[in-house]
Amino acid sequence: MSVSQATIDRYTQADPDVRLMLRVAADDAYAFEELMRRYQNRVVAVLTHLVGRRDMAEDLAQDVFLRIYRARKRYVPASKFSTWLFTITNNVASNALRSLSRRKEVNVTPASPNASGANPIENTALAASGLMPTRQLDKSEMSQVVRQAIESLNERQRMAVLLAKFEQLSYAEIGEIMDLTPQAIKSLLSRARANLREVLEPYLEQGEVKV
Incomplete structure (x- = not known):
């Protein structure tokens, strides 16, 4: 999908996280660490609610940020950074849930009985x-x-x-x-x-x- 220069300029000027991601695209390791610091806990929280398991959510969050890093050279700011990030998060979660469904695994551990x-x-x-x-x-x-x-x-x-x-x-x-x-x-x-x-x-x- 072609993105106009006006759109790129608008999101670059308006969104500091877009500017960080553009630095990631230029291989700035500090910028990537800063994006992870800002968003990792939020991504893990969303994924935990989606897949029902904290350990799985943490693994999936690593996958999300790995995909972001691998896509850095192709990154074009066509939206807010958070929109792009949670689009990737949604795709990763959907793939994981489909895989769990195929394996018929139970995603939520029942609470332990009390006395x-x-x-x-x-x-x-x-x-x-x-x-x-x-x-x-x-x-x-x-x-x-x-x-x-x-x-x-x-x-x-x-x-x-x-x-x-x-x-x-x-x-x-x-x-x-x-x-x-x-x-x-x-x-x-x-x-x-x-x-x-x-x-x-x-x-x-x-x-x-x-x-």
Whole structure:
């Protein structure tokens, strides 16, 4: 795809990460280290939500940055750097999930049972439903509830929610990453939020989480 010089100039001037990537293209090792410092934890966090395993997410993040480095000589700033980065992240995650599906592996390890015989997520769900005495969830329990709710979404909904909620990207930017129109992203996020509300309804009623 041909990119106009005006587009290249606009993103180069507006995005400091694009300027860093252009230095990477010129074999500046420090610039690459700085990009990794800025984005590695964010990429790992998104991938962890997508594939359900931290160890796998860390390996996939290495693959993402390896692809970026290998593509440095072909890099053209046709979008924000973060848009390009998360497009690669989305492709890497999709390939990994397809591979896992073919091997029929289970991606999420169940929580260990506690003394009552139910795992923590079951206990919190029971409490919210009124089958156990209600109590305020602590931060780690609430994080687990939200994580499990996100994991209940399908792959495309999950990616859209992560990019919108955690990366604060626009419909247009998410659409570019996922190869969908902004309107399609808006509809996808609407369905995803409806699904999240259904899963998180007991906690929404208690005011413990926002969707």
